[in-house]
């Protein structure tokens with residue numbers, strides 16, 4: 001495979017999708033290519049921003065399983081068992097389709113209503129426990145334990161400074 | 176939701192085991208899958224609708240459908256893409272039901288010369304409140320289909336082939352649209368990176 005400054009290959013490099021040989025080749029090229037270094041900086045920025053944005057998910061009623069459970073129960077839904085699979089005892093009864101487009105109000109469990117708290121931008125919750133509403137400020141949170149993937153020394157140093165994980169890409173050598 | 180590449184093999188095996196249990200009707204397993212994937216599905220739908228309440232409803236609908244069709248999922252490793260594909264269909268149906276056929280997002284500038292963009296510094300990585308709002312605004316200026324394709328890649332970590340399936344596009348179109356989305360986003364955000372005060 002030839003390489004001629006293709007952003008998609010740099011993107012695949014950051015995503016950990018290249019074979020070791022291709023990764024090494026792309027990395028070696030990027031080290032000496034200003035255009036690729038520039039593109040990599042943007043790609044890394046996008047990934048870092050998206051990772052932080054994903055961690056700042058507001059607590060929404062739709063993310064409470066009890067809301068879905070109520071809806072499945074009212075629809076009498078359960079999956080069609082796979083051929084040869086033994087149905088689970090606790091399973092509910094089947095329903096082919098819900099009436100989503102005709103339903104004005106979502107069937108919400110009481111617990112979901114109680115759990116519905118709106119959080120402001122700038123708050124964060126650890127990735128490892130998505131069901132726990134986040135309530136800590138982004139830069140002073142205990143997110144460090146969820147940080148497994150600083151993608152370079154510069155980023156790692158910045159993360160140390162802020163005690164926060166800023167990027168979610170796989171660990172990569174510095175270049 | 177993480178890309179398969181980002182996950183440890185044990186995590187992937189754990190998810191496969193959950194999926195197998197969920198397919199036999201084990202509610203606890205389905206709940207575990209919901210809790211793991213619902214935030215990403217909701218985020219994808221929020222970004223598609225640009226409306227949190229609509230994303231709530233559509234997330235629930237996505238998992239109601241997923242629950243009913245779990246046994247039709249062929250490749251257990253593609254659960255994320257499968258769920259996002261259902262979410263995409265739910266979004267399109269809802270949009271059609273609302274009578275919205277045209278994407279009325281902001282005007283687009285094409286033919287951007289990338290060389291004029293500043294190079295981001297590590298300091299730019301910190302997404303503060305102001306920048307997050309600017310990012311949301313910039314995403315809003317990318318037309319919906321293109322934005323969804325971009326987010327499937329940079330937020331949800333899907334490989335290009337899976338994005339092609341979710342969007343119903345050819346692979347070259349996926350690559351082209353994502354590239355254009357990136358350029359549009361960068362153009363909008365260029366003033367805020369590379370030596371911000």
Ligand SMILES: [Zn+2]
Nearest residue numbers: 005033035036
């Ligand atoms: Zn190059």
